[in-house]
Structures are given as C-alpha cells and as structure tokens.
Amino acid sequence: MSQVVGIDLGTTNSLVAYMDGATPRVIQGESGRSMVPSIVAFDQDGNPDHTLVGDLAKGKLIAETGRTIYSVKRFMGKGREDLEEADIKQVPFKLVGGEKEALRIQIDQRLYSPPEISAIILRALKQRAETHLGSEVTQAVITVPAYFNDSQRQATKDAGRLAGLDVIRILNEPTAASLAYGLQKTKQGIIAVYDLGGGTFDISILKIKGGIFEVLSTNGDTRLGGDDFDQRIVERIREDLLKQYQIDLFELPALRQEARLVAEQVKCALSEQSTAEIVLSLPNKKGIYRREISRKEFEASVQDLVDRSTGPCLQALADANLKPEDVTEVVLVGGSTRMPFIKQAVENLFHKTPHSELDPDEVVALGAAIQANILSGDISDLLLLDVTPLSLGLETMGGVVSKLIPRNSTIPTSGKEMFSTFVDGQKNVSIHVVQGERELVEDCRSLAKFNLTGIDPMPAGMPRIEVTFLIDADGILNVKAKDLRSGRAQSVEVTPTYGLSDAETEAMISASMEHAKEDMEKRQRIEVQNEAETVIRHTEKxxxxGKDLVDANEQRSITTALAELKEALSRENPAAIREKLNRIDEVTQSLAEKLMSRSVKEALQNKRLDNI
Amino acid sequence: MGAIQNKTGPARGPFFDGESVTRPCWSCEHDGDDLYNCSNCDKIQHFLKDNDYFTWFGFDHSLSIDQDALEKQYHTLSRKFHPDYFQQRTPEEQTISLENTAQLTQAYRILKDPKKRVRYLIGLIEGDKPMEAEAPAELFEDIFEIQERLETLENIRAEDAGQEAVRQELKNDLEKMQAYHDKEDVQLNRLAVEWDSLEKSRNKPTFSDEQKAHLQRMKKILSHEGYLDRIIQNIQSALEKNK
Structure with missing residues (x-):
C-alpha cells in the first residue's frame, strides 16, 4: 500500500510530511526549504502548464498582482456575506459572488473557486512527496483550523479531491500538534495548544492519558492571524506615504503588495531584535521610503490583536471546566507564536512557560503524518478523540435555533429529531441546519437545507420521519432519514448554503475530461426516467x-396526463418528462388525499391502531 | 455530505425485559448475543438495538457512577469502535464503526453528567417525551413579583431614582431562587441515593412501582430546576444589561 501523507494546508505556507519508520518528517523541496508558500500565480491565458506555485509564485506577487493569489484559505467555504468590506479591499485580486453563493476569484476573464486554487497547492505538495518517496501518493490527511465550520471543512476536502487525493481525514491543526508533542514529549496531562497561524487562531485543551488524546474543548477565531499583524505595519506605512508623498498605497496594488512583504519581514525581524527598518522603494522616481520601527511601537499597535486571543482561551478553559492552574503544559504552534510578546501573553494567561521545542511551523504537518499512520493501521496505541467546535442546530418556528449537538461534543456524534408535516398531503419537508452559538437563525451560520422528499401523502402530522444528524470524524455533517411508519430510508436532498455541491465538485473533476458534460446529462436523464416509470406505475395503481373516488373529469385529466408522460418518456426528453411529471403531480393531488383518508378510516375501523 | 448507509436490525422487546437478545451477524449470519464483535468471525457488530447506554458501558441502572470507571470503559470502547481503526476495512465495517462511535460519544456525554443521566433514565422508562419546565407551586407569588420587577427595570432609566432599589430587590430574588435551586438539588441527590438502593435490591427484570414513583419525583424536580434555571438566567442578564 502506498504511503499516506500528512498535509498542513496553511494560510501563508503549506507543508507535507510522512512517517519515516517511527519518525515523522517534513519533506523538503529542491531548495532545501520545507515550507511551500501558499501562493498560486497564473499567466494571462490561464494556461495550467504555466501556473506557478510556492516560491516561484511568490516571486510574481509584485509583478503580476491581480493574477497571483495568496491567503486563499481565508476564503474557503465562504460566501460574500461572510466577508467584511475590509477583507475584500485587503487583497489585490477580485472576489465575486452573489448572496448565498460560494465566493469565486476572478482572474482576467476566468473564475476560480477557492478549493480550485487550494487544489493547485495540494497538487504541488503531492508531487513533492511523490518525488521524495519515489512512489505515487493517493491518500492524505489534511489539517484545518479547529474552529473551521462545516463548509470550510467540506471545501478543504473538495480541494483534496480536485487535486487527485483521497482525503482520508480532515484533522484539526492544534490536535495534530498535540499528537506530535505527545509522540515525542508529553505522555500524560492536560495540555493547552495555542495555535496562531498566518490567518487563523485556535486554542484547544486536551487530556492525554494512556495513549488517548481527548480534546476537552476548543475555541478560536478564524479571522485572526499573522496576516493581521503585517497589516498593522502596512497601515503605518500608508499613513506616512499619504502625509509625506501624497501616495495612497491602497491605490497602487503592486506597491501595496511590496509593502505587505516588507511588513512581514520587519515583523519577523522584530522577534529577534528591538528595532528594525522599513525600506520601500517608491514608483515614479519618488525615491526610497525609510522608517525605523521599534519592537515596543509595533507591540503597542497590535495589542488589541493579542487581546482578541484571550477571550477564546478563557472560554475554552470554562468549557473544559478547568482553571489555568489545571493545565500542566502549554504548547505553541504557528509561526506567529515566535513573537516574544505573544509568548509572554500566553505565559501570563496560563501561569506557565509555554513549550516551543518543536518547530512551530512544522509541528502540525508532523502530527498529520502521525495521524496518517494511525489511519493506515501502522500505529495502534494512539487514538485521537476530537470535538466539534460549534453547536449544530435546526431552525424552528419564528427563526429560533433548537440546538441538537452542543459545541465541544466529541466526534463522531449524532443527534436525532422527529419531523412531520403541517399540511394534509404534504410530500416534502424542508429542514434548515445552522451552526453557531446564538439563539436566532439569522445570527448563526447557515449550513445547508435538507429536503425530505417523496413522503407518502397523508393527513397533516401523520408522517413520522426520524432524521439523524451525524458529525463524522472529519467534523462534517451527514444526514440520513427514516420513515418510521414504513421503516424505509427516506430520501434527503441537500443544498449546501455555501461551497460546492457534490455535483459541482464532480463537474470540476471531470472538467478536463471530454465527456464530462455528456456524463452529467446522461445521469440526469436516467434519474428522471426512473422517476417517471415509478410515477406511472403508482398512478395507474x-x-x-380509487375508481369510485374520482369523477369523469378528474379521471380524464389523469389519463391524459399519464399518456403525455408516457409519450415524453418514449422521446427520452428530460425537460419534457420533468414537465409532465409536475403535471401528474397536480392532477392526482386530490385522488391521493382521498385514497389516504379512506385507508386511514379503514385502519381505524379495523382498530389496527399499531399501524397508525 | 453523503447519506450514511442505513442498517436496521429486527425489532426486539424492551431493553429491561431481562431476556437475552441475539442478532444474526450481518457478515457471517452467526446468531449471537455478543456485545461488540461477532464471536464467530470477529467482525464489528452494531450495538444491540434495545440495549441502553448503561448496558453498553456494562453498568446496572444505578444513578451513581464511578467517573474513573466510566472514563476507562469509554476509552476501552473507543479503542474498539473508533473509525480511525477501520479506515482500511470494508465500507460496512466503516459504517458500523462510525455509527457505534457516534452513539458511544453521546452515551458518554450523557452518563458523565449527573442531571443528564437522570433525565436519560426517565426517558428510558417513559419514552422520549420532552420534559416541560414547570414553576414550583410555592414560588408562584415570588415569580409573579420577579416578572414585574424585570419589567420595571426594563423601563426605568439608569439616572432615575428607584433603579438601584429594583436592582437590589432583584439581587435578593436571585439569591432566593438560587437557594431554592440548591434545595431541590439536595432533594434530587437524596432520591438518587434511594433509587440506587432500590436498584441494587431489584431481583425482577422490570423496575418496581416504587422505583417508578421515585423517577416521577425526580422528574418533577428536574422540571422545577429547568424553570428556575431560566428565571435565574433572566435575572442575571437583566442585571447585566441595565447596569
């Protein structure tokens, strides 16, 4: 069996690791660097053969501003309304997408979904691993921030599929890090993992005991990371340039990009030294902008960002029912934890010196490689028990959320709910699933609408449909429904609110194949034909x-509709079949209701109460 | 979001009928009553449908549970069922592993929490009826006054005289409600201890009438507490909001 790799798909950098015997190792590229910048650069024709990834793409950030995509992780699984104006203004590439639609990135005349961009990065990592291992890599564990919601996880999984990887697990980044520490250092105790990456912040509290890593609670902020710290320096530069040169940085994408890169370097330098110099050469012969910045000055400008991580830490502790003193070890993860005052903040919070023995940039990928080996069956003494970061609820009357699975529930986990109809003869029931902690649907995040279809027409309130919501080990929601009267599985149609539908992902995967479109059409045709055949059978029966229940008029319109449907079916015209199916639906409505009420009456007369 | 494969076993009697239940193994059709793995082919099995959370963990229906034993058993069962260990197995085994683990984590969540445990036990015997929050009769008058004070506080401005007085009254109300809640807790604990001794001396397969009566009393307390929790929360958030 081929090796399963572990991938840390980061906001700014990505890594791939594998198990070399009993030791997890990050795979380096030709240049000897283990990190691949999460950047993709397209050429003006969008020719995939000319698309650059990683360090090469980073080199295009300034020259090809609008075609070079970075920080795409910030947009994974999101819709337009998830973003603030600032998020959109911050990046030099164009984001498009309407209400309740997954975001797309527009490059020249082409649209890319965030998973497609991520897939390009994943493909590069896959190739890197294949070159190093000398064999094909088809399976991977990919990490995500623990606080990622369902759509963001799903989008990550989609990206893997698009890259030709079977994503056998979506793993939480802090949990992965704890695994790396657990394998090499911490064997027992309560550990807090403080993970401040390029774009996201997570805090997870775990209990390690006898090889079992049980996450007690997790919290975080999916829009807080190193990028935001860079941004503060960029803002400082912008103010200066406005005052001194009357140049607005935000109107010059290339210069702005350059400022961002300089800011990142300056931030890193300030972790080592007490002052650093910002140097930026200005366009149009305006000379060179220089400015000295001290660590103190920088720290003051980002204090609020550091403070924003405190709330989630305290909440995670409270949810785990622990006090800071109960935590035996604190582990730092993510490049941003290299900043000395972050270390200090964490120390103040938990009253102990945090660990950073393992490289905070690599530790997540290392943990992912360990989990990959657990899943391959090579390691059996370690087991991760992770949690779902957000409560799962259903919309009820008046837009109120009824919570079904509370946050920090160990996954996999499930919840059941009974559904019925409100109107006589109702055949569909729609269920709206949301994720979040608030009381009202409008304050939570819409995950998906599930449509229970093909319910036998019955008087209102009679159908009893049990719906099971299951969150799997990836933290992704699965839904199944059962008709309790018939014991039959009930079909469920899913419309994800954001992200790609299964059909869309399929379509993208086969986009390069010639017959993709035909395949889709063929499948749709077969589906509608099957449905038509079933309906014809049922209607005739x-x-x-119910001969005695319909008058001549009704009888005629049903037989006519039936004949028309058969005709459409023989022509194999899906659109026509669909239209006639709807027609039959209309004309048989009253017959179905009468038949049902008769069978209910009969049942009552026969006192077959157990069947009601 | 794929649908999960569905698999249902044949119908069985109630969980507490005391008779041993068997099921044919889904894979080799060997008829067994093995809790977790088929004794013939060793394939993972669905939890016996009508066993309950207590039974899965190997406990009787006592309300006091040794937390260490509970955790240990949870870890043992997790190691048996967790999807991580079934990644390389057949889809059927993966599905059972996923569904069993999902049920197991839920069972652990409920058994770990004393209140949820009582509520679950009541549900086992009464069926899954939602439990209504109900005000204790002897607090009717207090609750009426609290509602009025909450309304007053809502309509009074911070600088108005009298706001502080209402706040103080509500603080007293809060204490009173919390004290009543504590008193109910003591009562609940006493009933749970009594339930346990009844359970230990039970020699019939079904719960005795006395046990059922105990559960009814515990149910009453829980519905009172549900109501008190809400009113306590209302007072707290009103005090917080109208500072």
Missing part, C-alpha cells in the same frame, strides 16, 4: 384503487 391509484386510479384502479
């Missing part, structure tokens, strides 16, 4: 059974 109902007509026989």
């Amino acid at each position: 109902a007509l026989k059974q």
Whole structure:
C-alpha cells in the first residue's frame, strides 16, 4: 500500500510530511526549504502548464498582482456575506459572488473557486512527496483550523479531491500538534495548544492519558492571524506615504503588495531584535521610503490583536471546566507564536512557560503524518478523540435555533429529531441546519437545507420521519432519514448554503475530461426516467384503487396526463418528462388525499391502531 | 455530505425485559448475543438495538457512577469502535464503526453528567417525551413579583431614582431562587441515593412501582430546576444589561 501523507494546508505556507519508520518528517523541496508558500500565480491565458506555485509564485506577487493569489484559505467555504468590506479591499485580486453563493476569484476573464486554487497547492505538495518517496501518493490527511465550520471543512476536502487525493481525514491543526508533542514529549496531562497561524487562531485543551488524546474543548477565531499583524505595519506605512508623498498605497496594488512583504519581514525581524527598518522603494522616481520601527511601537499597535486571543482561551478553559492552574503544559504552534510578546501573553494567561521545542511551523504537518499512520493501521496505541467546535442546530418556528449537538461534543456524534408535516398531503419537508452559538437563525451560520422528499401523502402530522444528524470524524455533517411508519430510508436532498455541491465538485473533476458534460446529462436523464416509470406505475395503481373516488373529469385529466408522460418518456426528453411529471403531480393531488383518508378510516375501523 | 448507509436490525422487546437478545451477524449470519464483535468471525457488530447506554458501558441502572470507571470503559470502547481503526476495512465495517462511535460519544456525554443521566433514565422508562419546565407551586407569588420587577427595570432609566432599589430587590430574588435551586438539588441527590438502593435490591427484570414513583419525583424536580434555571438566567442578564 502506498504511503499516506500528512498535509498542513496553511494560510501563508503549506507543508507535507510522512512517517519515516517511527519518525515523522517534513519533506523538503529542491531548495532545501520545507515550507511551500501558499501562493498560486497564473499567466494571462490561464494556461495550467504555466501556473506557478510556492516560491516561484511568490516571486510574481509584485509583478503580476491581480493574477497571483495568496491567503486563499481565508476564503474557503465562504460566501460574500461572510466577508467584511475590509477583507475584500485587503487583497489585490477580485472576489465575486452573489448572496448565498460560494465566493469565486476572478482572474482576467476566468473564475476560480477557492478549493480550485487550494487544489493547485495540494497538487504541488503531492508531487513533492511523490518525488521524495519515489512512489505515487493517493491518500492524505489534511489539517484545518479547529474552529473551521462545516463548509470550510467540506471545501478543504473538495480541494483534496480536485487535486487527485483521497482525503482520508480532515484533522484539526492544534490536535495534530498535540499528537506530535505527545509522540515525542508529553505522555500524560492536560495540555493547552495555542495555535496562531498566518490567518487563523485556535486554542484547544486536551487530556492525554494512556495513549488517548481527548480534546476537552476548543475555541478560536478564524479571522485572526499573522496576516493581521503585517497589516498593522502596512497601515503605518500608508499613513506616512499619504502625509509625506501624497501616495495612497491602497491605490497602487503592486506597491501595496511590496509593502505587505516588507511588513512581514520587519515583523519577523522584530522577534529577534528591538528595532528594525522599513525600506520601500517608491514608483515614479519618488525615491526610497525609510522608517525605523521599534519592537515596543509595533507591540503597542497590535495589542488589541493579542487581546482578541484571550477571550477564546478563557472560554475554552470554562468549557473544559478547568482553571489555568489545571493545565500542566502549554504548547505553541504557528509561526506567529515566535513573537516574544505573544509568548509572554500566553505565559501570563496560563501561569506557565509555554513549550516551543518543536518547530512551530512544522509541528502540525508532523502530527498529520502521525495521524496518517494511525489511519493506515501502522500505529495502534494512539487514538485521537476530537470535538466539534460549534453547536449544530435546526431552525424552528419564528427563526429560533433548537440546538441538537452542543459545541465541544466529541466526534463522531449524532443527534436525532422527529419531523412531520403541517399540511394534509404534504410530500416534502424542508429542514434548515445552522451552526453557531446564538439563539436566532439569522445570527448563526447557515449550513445547508435538507429536503425530505417523496413522503407518502397523508393527513397533516401523520408522517413520522426520524432524521439523524451525524458529525463524522472529519467534523462534517451527514444526514440520513427514516420513515418510521414504513421503516424505509427516506430520501434527503441537500443544498449546501455555501461551497460546492457534490455535483459541482464532480463537474470540476471531470472538467478536463471530454465527456464530462455528456456524463452529467446522461445521469440526469436516467434519474428522471426512473422517476417517471415509478410515477406511472403508482398512478395507474391509484386510479384502479380509487375508481369510485374520482369523477369523469378528474379521471380524464389523469389519463391524459399519464399518456403525455408516457409519450415524453418514449422521446427520452428530460425537460419534457420533468414537465409532465409536475403535471401528474397536480392532477392526482386530490385522488391521493382521498385514497389516504379512506385507508386511514379503514385502519381505524379495523382498530389496527399499531399501524397508525 | 453523503447519506450514511442505513442498517436496521429486527425489532426486539424492551431493553429491561431481562431476556437475552441475539442478532444474526450481518457478515457471517452467526446468531449471537455478543456485545461488540461477532464471536464467530470477529467482525464489528452494531450495538444491540434495545440495549441502553448503561448496558453498553456494562453498568446496572444505578444513578451513581464511578467517573474513573466510566472514563476507562469509554476509552476501552473507543479503542474498539473508533473509525480511525477501520479506515482500511470494508465500507460496512466503516459504517458500523462510525455509527457505534457516534452513539458511544453521546452515551458518554450523557452518563458523565449527573442531571443528564437522570433525565436519560426517565426517558428510558417513559419514552422520549420532552420534559416541560414547570414553576414550583410555592414560588408562584415570588415569580409573579420577579416578572414585574424585570419589567420595571426594563423601563426605568439608569439616572432615575428607584433603579438601584429594583436592582437590589432583584439581587435578593436571585439569591432566593438560587437557594431554592440548591434545595431541590439536595432533594434530587437524596432520591438518587434511594433509587440506587432500590436498584441494587431489584431481583425482577422490570423496575418496581416504587422505583417508578421515585423517577416521577425526580422528574418533577428536574422540571422545577429547568424553570428556575431560566428565571435565574433572566435575572442575571437583566442585571447585566441595565447596569
């Protein structure tokens, strides 16, 4: 069996690791660097053969501003309304997408979904691993921030599929880090993992005991990371340039990009030394901008960002029912934890010196490689028990959320709920699933609408459909429904609010294949034909059974509709079949209701109460 | 979001009928009553449908549970069922592993929490009826006054005289409600201890009438507490909001 790799798909950098015997190792590229910048650069024709990834793409950030995509992780699984104006202004590439639609990135005349961009990065990592291992890599564990919601996880999984990887697990980054520490250092105790990456912040509290890593609670902020710290320096530069040169940085994408890169370097330098110099050469022969910045000055400008991580830490402790003293070890993860005052803040919070023995940039990928080996069956003494970061709820009357699975529930986990109909003869029931901690649907995040279809028409309130919501080990929601009267599985149609539908992902995967479109059409045709055949059978049966219940007019319109449907079916025209199916639906409505009420009456007379 | 494969076993009697239940193994059709793995082919099995959370963990229906034993058993069962260990197995085994683990984590969440544990036990015997929050009769008058004070506080401005007085009254109300809640807790604990001794001396397969009566009393307390929790929360947030 081929090796399963562990991938840390980061906001700014990505890594791939594998298990070399019993030791997890990050795979380096030709240059000897283990980190691949999460950047993709397209050429003006969008020719995939000319698309650059990583360090090469980073080199295009300034020259090809609008075609070079970075920090795409910030947009994974999101819709337009998830973003603030500032998020959109901050990046030099164009984001498009309407209400309740997954975001797309527009480059020249082409649109890319965030998973497609991520897939390009994943493909590069896959290739890197294949070159190093000398064999094909088809399976991977990919990490995500613990506080990622369902759509963001799903989008990450989609990216893997698009890259030709079977994503056997979506793993939380802090949990992965704890695994790396657990394998090499911490064997027992309560540990807090403080993970401040390029774009996201997570805090997880775990209990390690006898090889079992049980996450007690997790919290975080999916829009707080190193990028925001860089931004503060950029703002400082912008103010200066406005005052001194009357140049608005935000109107010059290339210069702005350069300022961002300089800011990142300056931030890193300030972790080592007490002052650093910002140097930026200005366009149009305006000379060179220089400015000295001290660590103190920088720290003061980002104090609020550091403070923003405190709330989630305290909440995670409270949710785990622990006090800071109960935590035996604190582990730092993510490049941003190299900043000395972050270390200090964490120390103040938990009253102990945090660990950073393992490289904070690599530790997540190392943990992912360990989990990959657990899943391959090579390691059996370690087991991760992770949690879902957000409560799962259902929309009820008046837009109120009824919570079904509370946050910090160990996954996999499930919740059941009973559904029925409100109107006589109702055949569909729609269920709206949301994620979040607030009371009102409008304050939570819409995950998906589930449509229970094909319910046998019955008087209102009679159908009993049990719906099981299951959050799997990836933290992704699965839904199944069962009709309790018939014991049959009930079909469920899913419309994800954001992200790609299964059909969309399929379509993208086969986009390069010639027959993709034909395949889709063929499948749709077969589906509608099957449905038509079933409906014809049922209608004919109902007509026989309910002869005495319909008048001549009704009888005629049903037989006509039936004949038309058969005709459309023989022509194999999906659109026409669909239209006639709807027609039959209309004309048989009253017959179905009458038949049902008769069978209910009969049942009552026969006192077959157990069947009701 | 794929649908999970569905698998249902044949219908069985109630969980507490005391008879041993068997099921044919889904894989080799060997008929067994093995809790977790088929004794013939060793394939993972669905939890027996009508066993309950207590039974899965190997406990009787006592309300006091040794937390260490509970955790240990949870870890043991997790090691048996967790999807991590079934990644390389057949889809059927993966599905059972996923569904069993999902149920197991839920069972652990409920058994770990004393209140949820009582509520679950009541549900086992009464069926899954939602439990209504109900005000204790002897507090009717207090609750009426609290509602009025909450309304007053809502309509009074911070600089108005009298706001502080209302706040103080509500603080007293809060203490009173919390004290009543504590008193109910003591009562609940006493009933749970009594339930346990009844359970230990039970020699019939079904719960005795006395046990059922105990559960009814515990149910009453829980519905009172549910109501008190809400009113306590209302007072707290009103005091917080109208500072």
